[in-house]
Amino acid sequence: LLRGLLDNRVPNNDFYKEVFMEIVGEKSRHSLQERLHLITSPVQVIWGKEDQVVDVSGAAVLQAALPNCQVELIENCGHSVSLERPRKSANLIMDFLSKKEVNGGNAKKLS
Numbered sequence: 001l002l003r004g005l006l007d008n009r010v011p012n013n014d015f016y017k018e019v020f021m022e023i024v025g026e027k028s029r030h031s032l033q034e035r036l037h038l039i040t041s042p043v044q045v046i047w048g049k050e051d052q053v054v055d056v057s058g059a060a061v062l063q064a065a066l067p068n069c070q071v072e073l074i075e076n077c078g079h080s081v082s083l084e085r086p087r088k089s090a091n092l093i094m095d096f097l098s099k100k101e102v103n104g105g106n107a108k109k110l111s
Contacts, residue, residue, distance in 0.1 A: 033065075043070070046081050049073050
């Protein structure tokens, strides 16, 4: 699995570096906060409690700013939630989409 991830990642490393530098640059530093008010659809945030890339406190910030936000914090999990806890994250996503479908939402629009 690791070999496959590396084989996929290494040829595109320059692109990933460029994206990272754009994200951490001054121009985009506050872009999410400035645009949160534009998000009107239900949002699910799945965050690893041991994330060492982006502090877990960001989940509470998103939940406070977005009225239709559901936050799930995963124990013993870092930044790469879908890689570290794939079954747990898949179940949380499916539960979220199922609830939206039952409550009159359209799961296809949310996926």
